Amino acid sequence: MAKNSILLVDLTNQRRKEGKGIDAALSEACPIRMRPVLMTSLTVILALLPAALGLGAGAETNGPLAVAVIGGMITSTLLTLVVVPAVYSLVEGSLERWRARHLQLED
Numbered sequence: 001m002a003k004n005s006i007l008l009v010d011l012t013n014q015r016r017k018e019g020k021g022i023d024a025a026l027s028e029a030c031p032i033r034m035r036p037v038l039m040t041s042l043t044v045i046l047a048l049l050p051a052a053l054g055l056g057a058g059a060e061t062n063g064p065l066a067v068a069v070i071g072g073m074i075t076s077t078l079l080t081l082v083v084v085p086a087v088y089s090l091v092e093g094s095l096e097r098w099r100a101r102h103l104q105l106e107d
Helices: 001-019 022-052 059-106
Strands: none
Touching: 001 022, 001 059, 022 059
16 A cells, blocks of 8 residues: 555656646545555455454454454555545645745745
């Protein structure tokens, strides 16, 4: 999931280099990266679902691990799709305001 977040930020930065604002760049980048993020997460979650439900061989020993991994995947997916864009917007917006303020002071 860290790679997905990095790819999301990288795509957003590419859109910013094209001259788009923070919100416009995020509005374009997030839907593009959402499908791969969801596909990755759902693949892992669905693959571990039988073990988490206690089906199959070794379910007693693998079940708790499967539940933990599924919880981690859900959490990291939400972080990638919700928290990373929000934090990016806040940080980049603050940096933009800071740069604008310091350019005014220099003039």
